Each structure stands twice: as structure tokens, then as C-alpha cells.
Amino acid sequence: MNKMRLRFAPSPTGALHIGGLRTALYNFLLAKKHGGTFILRIEDTDQQRYVPGAEQYIIESLQWFGLTPEEGPGFGGSYGPYRQSExxxxxxxxxxxxxxxxxxxxxxxxxxxxxxxxxxxxxxxxxxxxxxxxxxxxxxxxxxxxxxxxxxxxxxxxxxxxxxxxxxxxxxxxxxxxxxxxxxxxxxxxxxxxxxxxxxxxxxxxxxxxxxxxxxxxxxxxxxxxxxxxxxxxxxxxxxxxxxxxPLILKPAPESFLHKDNTPALARRLAEEFTKKNPGIAAAFLEKAEPFILQVLQDKANIAANLKEKEKDEPQKALLKAFLKDSLFGKLSKRDGDRLGFPVFPLSWQGESADDAFVGFREYGFLPEAAINFLALLGWSPGTDQELFSMDELAEAFSIEKIGKSGARFDIDKARWFNQQYIMKADTAYLADKVRPFINAHGHQPGDAFLHQFVELMRERATTLAEFWENGYYFFEPPKAYDEKNARKRWDPSRSGLFGQLATTLDGLEPFNADAIKASVEGFIQDSGLKFGEVLPLLRIGLAGTMQGPAVFEMMELLGRETSVGRLKQAFLLFDAWAAQV
RNA sequence: GGCCCGUUCGUCUAGGGGUUAGGACGCAGGAUUUUCAUUCCUGAAACACGGGUUCGAUUCCCGUACGGGCUGCCA
Missing domain, CATH: 3.90.800.10 (Glutamyl-tRNA Synthetase; Domain 3)
Structure with a gap:
């Protein structure tokens, strides 16, 4: 039999959506499995819809995911040109x-x-x-x-x-x-x-x-x-x-993304889109549209049924219903990500208009191998209980026979879970590399040693790379806010002096590492007669502003003597001030 | 409307003529943990419906319903 040759043939009409990426992945996997060739062909025969930059976006996306073509524009191959316009x-x-x-x-x-x-x-x-x-x-x-x-x-x-x-x-x-x-x-x-x-x-x-x-x-x-x-x-x-x-990738089930707190916002957003799309509709009707949408969304279990066309529906209402049906069901579209707050594109995209902008998996904080793993399993199953696959393992296990026949709904929670798995097991240096841009984006340029420790401390507490910053920003700058409720509850001003002494002791501690800090704090607890729970949470809030985070002693080690002691002293003052207010 | 495709927990799915219908996400409860997270345990949760075929159907066949796709000088 001749060598297996598979092509991914996207059209450069905009950002490549995640469904297209999965198609590319399956082609790539099959080629890899059988020692075949993976080809990229650009189908740019529509001059009207051609979008500058889209081809480059497609190539960058494929490469970010590790799906590098063996033949294609810029990749060589003896069957070219690989751009149909040529x-x-x-x-x-x-x-x-x-x-x-x-x-x-x-x-x-x-x-x-x-x-x-x-x-x-x-x-x-x-x-x-x-x-x-x-x-x-x-x-x-x-x-x-x-x-x-x-x-x-x-x-x-x-x-x-x-x-x-x-x-x-x-x-x-x-x-x-x-x-x-x-x-x-x-x-x-x-x-x-x-x-x-x-x-x-x-x-x-x-x-x-x-x-x-x-x-x-x-x-x-x-x-x-x-x-x-x-x-x-x-x-x-x-x-x-x-x-x-x-099979196609479908929008998530409405039940899965509709919550009490986001439903009104979504209703407003849909009403706005509807208005924009139908400039001719009477203002009087538009006013009723949003409440109607909200009502439909709130009756989660019966959305589809409530959107069924009825004979007596006035034309405008029928139009609205059809619009909602398209917006809430069917194949995943680029608007969905935007509306529902998750990525449906590999990379962020900025088109000509402000409207034409989307956040990508990369910028949302996904590791490429996690996104690949998630995508591979959306519509294909190995037939075993294995869930985590490297690219090599995927190629090994992949087969067309195991591809499902029915459309699969996109599930961001599952995708996030995969990401978390990969974050937890990733190599430190590699992870730090991936996290760095998210820290840089906030104006900090940590050294390797610091970043590595930071990553180790936070990796079990982040499901996306962006969350390293969101949940651990206080390693780079002072806490923005303190958990006042918990601080007030636990702070006894009569112990203010005691805590002051602790800060002083820590200031003189040598060496200033987690073990020594631990020993020191434990000694303090023993001497003062206080309990762990009366001390640790206050240190934690003083250091990070929040009750959540890594082990306090390790946190202090990474923060360093000066920052730790300084933050504690300042926080104790603040707690005293709150206590004085009554 | 016409044509085509599909239908196992809320979601992704395994399975397949006789199973307590398995796993994962999510959800709920519990254990561990100074917090959060991790980890571990437990729980709720599914074969769309109706006819066949068969000793027996969730599994095979046919209908129905529902979902999806296509119906462009778009891809």
C-alpha cells in the first residue's frame, strides 16, 4: 500500500476554531501512527472572505499545539504550491x-x-x-x-x-x-x-x-x-x-452554563445582539425582548420547548425565537466563547473591528498538551479508562474506528480539569517558562530561582496559567486587600505585643527558611500558650491578605525575611486599628 | 420543506443479546490538611419512545420523537 497522506485544509477566513483544530489533530495523529505525511493546504479560493493574517494564525496555532505539517506553505514538499490561490x-x-x-x-x-x-x-x-x-x-x-x-x-x-x-x-x-x-x-x-x-x-x-x-x-x-x-x-x-x-463539536448544554448570577447578563447580551442583527425591528418589541429572553433562560429545563415556533407567534417573536435557538443550540461558534467566557480558539485573535476579537486557549492559560488531550477525547475514545495521553500515546492509541458518531458538546470544566492535571505533573522549568508571560504581563520580571519556587508552591492551586497570578500575585507585590472579616474574628488586640515579638524574633532568624521559621513559630506558640489556629491564619492574612494559599512557612521563605516581617508588622498595625474601631 | 447523519448519567464516554450498565468531568457528603488546593472514600445520576425479531433486548430491525448537518459563483 502507498504511503498514507493526510491533509488539513482550512480556509483563511479568520481565526481557526477549535473544531478545525481537532480535525487537524485527528489527521496528524493518523499520519503519525502510520508513518504517513501530514499536509497543510490553504484553501483560499474565496476572495471575498479572505482575511489577512488568518493563514499565519492557522500556522501559528498548529505549531503551538505541536501539529507541525511536513508539507505546506513554508514547510516544503514536492506537491506544491500548497496555496490554492497559486x-x-x-x-x-x-x-x-x-x-x-x-x-x-x-x-x-x-x-x-x-x-x-x-x-x-x-x-x-x-x-x-x-x-x-x-x-x-x-x-x-x-x-x-x-x-x-x-x-x-x-x-x-x-x-x-x-x-x-x-x-x-x-x-x-x-x-x-x-x-x-x-x-x-x-x-x-x-x-x-x-x-x-x-x-x-x-x-x-x-x-x-x-x-x-x-x-x-x-x-x-x-x-x-x-x-x-x-x-x-x-x-x-x-x-x-x-x-x-x-461529528461536530456542539455548544455546551445550556444547563451547564446557566447560573442564577449570569443569566440576566446573558439575557441582556443576547437582547443586544438581536437588536444589532435586526435593525428594522420596532423599538416597542425590543423592549419586551430582554424580559422574554430572561424568562426563557430561567426555565432551564424547557428552553428548547419554549423556543418552539407556534402558529400564533407574531413574525417578530418568531424571529427572536429562531435567533435564540441558533444562539443556544447547535454547533459551537466563535460567538459562544465570548458570550460564555471561555476560549473556543487556540490563540487570541484581533480582527479588523473591535468586535472581531477573541481570547485563545493559550492566553486563557492552557498548556498546549492539555488542550490537545482534551480535544482528542472530545469525540474519540481509546476504549480504555485512560484519560491522560501524551501526543505519542495518542498517536499510538488512535484509530478511526473509535471515533464516535454523534456530536460532542464542548465542556470547559472538563478542559480545565485536563489543564490542572498537566500543571500538576509538569516539569518545573517548563511550567515556569509557561507561567512567566502571565507574570510579566503584570510588570514583574522574577528570576528563575524565585519563579521556580513560586510555581512549585502554586501548581496545586491553579487550573490555568493565569491563575498563578490571580491566586498568587502577593508573591510579587503587596496584598491588594485583606480578609477583614476573618482577621477581625481572630485578632485579639491584647495579644498585639505578643505578635510584635514574633515579628521581631523572625526578623532575627537565621537562616530564614521554612524549617527554621516553622520551628520558631512553633516555639512561639508553645511559649505563648496560644493555639495553632489562633496564630497561623493571622500570619497568613498578614502575608497574603487571604486565607487561601500555600503553607505559611514556605510562603515566608519565598517572600524573604524583609518582605515577610515588614508585611506582618504592617498587618498587625492594621488589625489593631480595626479592633480599635470596634 | 427536502436530503443526509445521529441518540447510554447534566457533560465526555465504555460496553454490548443474559452486566449490580463501567470510567471521567461536574455536583453533594465525608476523611486528611493551620487555610485553600491536592489526595482518598462515599453518594445521587443514563440505555429517547413505540413496535417487531428472540427464551431473553439497552445492544439487532422498522417506525416515531428529538437533536445535528447540508440545501451559496462560502469553505
Missing amino acids: RRATYQQYARQLIDNGKAYYAFDTPEELDAARQANPAFRYDASIRQDMKNSLSLPADAVQARLSGGEPYVIRLKVPANEQVVIQDLIRGEVTFDTSELDDKVLMKADGLPTYHLANIVDDYLMEVSHVIRGEEWLSSTAHHVLLYRAFGWEGRMPQFAHL
């Missing part, structure tokens, strides 16, 4: 071939005409039953066609889909899927701008690049019949790749 002539040539052998035809219908036809009849389909009535090289006399062509009239090339044939697809995940060609339209192969559509380009490239397996999202399943027809039209059916259509 392969125009090739597609033209193959399109011409289909015209010549009668498998495709020229069509002159304008976009406006087609729009009108769809308006008039929503079920309109450009197919065998209707193409004689349209303006194309099949319905028009040959000389008229020639005249239009040589006159420079815009045209597209369409696939001539035969009527009443069966197309049977052997999908590696779904098994046999059958389509009747009478249900298929004459897909546009070449657009008026001279660029191919996805359908033509992907078949020509997969053939030319000798792609052996096409693993892609389920949204492509329906058009796979067209693709098979194209392979037939070219006479390439014998070399058709194997198909595997992945």
Missing part, C-alpha cells in the same frame, strides 16, 4: 477537461437571477430537471454560447450531475451512505472570478497531492456525493481517497 491554472485546465468530455457546462445565469429564483421558490435547485430552462451551454445554441464567451460575458462552470443514479459512499466512521443524484444540484465548479469552488479544488488537489484519506467535519458529508461524482467525471474513481466525516 494553483489557478491547474484548476482551469481540469475544468476545461470536464467541459470537453461533457461532464460540465458553462452557465451564464447571474447571481441576481439565481437569488430571484430562490426567492420565488425556496426549494429551487439548479439540476437536471431545470437546467434546460436556465441560461447555459446546454440550453443555448452553440453559436450563442460562443458569442457570450468571446464577448467576455461572465460565466461559471457547473458540474452536470446525472439524474437518477445512486452514489454510495463508504465512510470510515458512518459506514455506507447513499445518495440519489436526483437530489443533487449542479454545483458550481469554477466561479466567475476564475477561481474554483471548494468542490473542484479539493478534488483536483487531493488527487494531485495523492491524498489517501480525507478526514473532515460532518458538514461535508452532504457534498461528498458531488465529490465522488467529480472523481468519476475525471476517471479517477480508482484513486479516490477514503472518507471519514467527523
Whole structure:
């Protein structure tokens, strides 16, 4: 058997979403497992939707996750170019071939005409039953066609889909899927701008690049019949790749992200989006929209049922319901992350407009291997109880047969759990490296030794890299606030002098390390007759401002003598002042 | 609407004609811990429904319901 060749073929229309990344991962894993080749191909045939920077974003994302292509733009390979915009002539040539052998035809219908036809009849389909009535090289006399062509009239090339044939697809995940060609339209192969559509380009490239397996999202399943027809039209059916259509990643279950405290905010946000999207709607209706949304969201268990269209719904309400249904259910979209406060992109993205900005897994504080592990298990299962996998282990265990068939809901809590697992077991220097940017972002440049100790102290208490800072900022700067309630409860002003002595003792302690501090504090407790619980929490609050955090003695060691003693003295003064206020 | 795909705890899933239907996240309770976290223990929680086939169906078949995708000169 020939070498396995798999491609990831994204379109540079914006940030690459996590579903696309999983597709890339599965392609990569299969290639790795079988010693095959992982190819990156940029499908930039849509000039309208092209977004500058998107290609670079895609490549950076793949690399951050360790999914480096062996072939692709900038990666070498002997099947290039790997950017479809650079392969125009090739597609033209193959399109011409289909015209010549009668498998495709020229069509002159304008976009406006087609729009009108769809308006008039929503079920309109450009197919065998209707193409004689349209303006194309099949319905028009040959000389008229020639005249239009040589006159420079815009045209597209369409696939001539035969009527009443069966197309049977052997999908590696779904098994046999059958389509009747009478249900298929004459897909546009070449657009008026001279660029191919996805359908033509992907078949020509997969053939030319000798792609052996096409693993892609389920949204492509329906058009796979067209693709098979194209392979037939070219006479390439014998070399058709194997198909595997992945289930989609769905939005999280509403029950999982709807809480009492965030529901009103979400309702407002949805109302705003709805307003923005439908500028024509009457203000009076808009006023009622938010309460309605809130009501729907609050009845968590029946959201879907309450969004069902009813005959008596006024058009505006039907519109709102449809909008909510799209916003709350179905496949994961870029808006979801923003709305729900978790990342759905690998890396942060800043588009042209302020609206077009998203936080990535990286910036949210994920370790790439954790994100990979999470993604791998979203839709695929090893069949064992193992949950934690390195990339090598994934490649080893991976198989298409074990990919699930149904859509998987995105679950940020599970993702965070994976991250926590990786944070806990990561190598210190590596972890410190990953944490450093999050500390730097707040204006601190710790040395390696300090950062390493910090990371060791905090790693069991952080589920994201960002939380190292959020929960441990006081190692870098004075506490922003003190847990006043607990301090007041535990501070007895009559012991103020006693605590003052402790601070002084600590100030003279040599060496100033956790063991010595511990011994010293324990001695103090013994001598003073106080209890552990009457001392430690106060030290903790004095040092960190909060009751939470690593062991007090280790905390002091890392903070150092001067900072520790200084903070304690200052805090004791503050506690005294609170006590004096009564 | 039409076509296609799917359906095991709230979520990710294992399993498969006879099982106490297993694991993980999350949730609840408990133990350890000066706090938090970690760790450990315990608990609640699922085979969408209706018909077949069968001695027996959650597992196979058919319908229904529900969910999802596609239905562009987008990918």
C-alpha cells in the first residue's frame, strides 16, 4: 500500500476554531501512527472572505499545539504550491477537461437571477430537471454560447450531475451512505472570478497531492456525493481517497452554563445582539425582548420547548425565537466563547473591528498538551479508562474506528480539569517558562530561582496559567486587600505585643527558611500558650491578605525575611486599628 | 420543506443479546490538611419512545420523537 497522506485544509477566513483544530489533530495523529505525511493546504479560493493574517494564525496555532505539517506553505514538499490561490491554472485546465468530455457546462445565469429564483421558490435547485430552462451551454445554441464567451460575458462552470443514479459512499466512521443524484444540484465548479469552488479544488488537489484519506467535519458529508461524482467525471474513481466525516463539536448544554448570577447578563447580551442583527425591528418589541429572553433562560429545563415556533407567534417573536435557538443550540461558534467566557480558539485573535476579537486557549492559560488531550477525547475514545495521553500515546492509541458518531458538546470544566492535571505533573522549568508571560504581563520580571519556587508552591492551586497570578500575585507585590472579616474574628488586640515579638524574633532568624521559621513559630506558640489556629491564619492574612494559599512557612521563605516581617508588622498595625474601631 | 447523519448519567464516554450498565468531568457528603488546593472514600445520576425479531433486548430491525448537518459563483 502507498504511503498514507493526510491533509488539513482550512480556509483563511479568520481565526481557526477549535473544531478545525481537532480535525487537524485527528489527521496528524493518523499520519503519525502510520508513518504517513501530514499536509497543510490553504484553501483560499474565496476572495471575498479572505482575511489577512488568518493563514499565519492557522500556522501559528498548529505549531503551538505541536501539529507541525511536513508539507505546506513554508514547510516544503514536492506537491506544491500548497496555496490554492497559486494553483489557478491547474484548476482551469481540469475544468476545461470536464467541459470537453461533457461532464460540465458553462452557465451564464447571474447571481441576481439565481437569488430571484430562490426567492420565488425556496426549494429551487439548479439540476437536471431545470437546467434546460436556465441560461447555459446546454440550453443555448452553440453559436450563442460562443458569442457570450468571446464577448467576455461572465460565466461559471457547473458540474452536470446525472439524474437518477445512486452514489454510495463508504465512510470510515458512518459506514455506507447513499445518495440519489436526483437530489443533487449542479454545483458550481469554477466561479466567475476564475477561481474554483471548494468542490473542484479539493478534488483536483487531493488527487494531485495523492491524498489517501480525507478526514473532515460532518458538514461535508452532504457534498461528498458531488465529490465522488467529480472523481468519476475525471476517471479517477480508482484513486479516490477514503472518507471519514467527523461529528461536530456542539455548544455546551445550556444547563451547564446557566447560573442564577449570569443569566440576566446573558439575557441582556443576547437582547443586544438581536437588536444589532435586526435593525428594522420596532423599538416597542425590543423592549419586551430582554424580559422574554430572561424568562426563557430561567426555565432551564424547557428552553428548547419554549423556543418552539407556534402558529400564533407574531413574525417578530418568531424571529427572536429562531435567533435564540441558533444562539443556544447547535454547533459551537466563535460567538459562544465570548458570550460564555471561555476560549473556543487556540490563540487570541484581533480582527479588523473591535468586535472581531477573541481570547485563545493559550492566553486563557492552557498548556498546549492539555488542550490537545482534551480535544482528542472530545469525540474519540481509546476504549480504555485512560484519560491522560501524551501526543505519542495518542498517536499510538488512535484509530478511526473509535471515533464516535454523534456530536460532542464542548465542556470547559472538563478542559480545565485536563489543564490542572498537566500543571500538576509538569516539569518545573517548563511550567515556569509557561507561567512567566502571565507574570510579566503584570510588570514583574522574577528570576528563575524565585519563579521556580513560586510555581512549585502554586501548581496545586491553579487550573490555568493565569491563575498563578490571580491566586498568587502577593508573591510579587503587596496584598491588594485583606480578609477583614476573618482577621477581625481572630485578632485579639491584647495579644498585639505578643505578635510584635514574633515579628521581631523572625526578623532575627537565621537562616530564614521554612524549617527554621516553622520551628520558631512553633516555639512561639508553645511559649505563648496560644493555639495553632489562633496564630497561623493571622500570619497568613498578614502575608497574603487571604486565607487561601500555600503553607505559611514556605510562603515566608519565598517572600524573604524583609518582605515577610515588614508585611506582618504592617498587618498587625492594621488589625489593631480595626479592633480599635470596634 | 427536502436530503443526509445521529441518540447510554447534566457533560465526555465504555460496553454490548443474559452486566449490580463501567470510567471521567461536574455536583453533594465525608476523611486528611493551620487555610485553600491536592489526595482518598462515599453518594445521587443514563440505555429517547413505540413496535417487531428472540427464551431473553439497552445492544439487532422498522417506525416515531428529538437533536445535528447540508440545501451559496462560502469553505
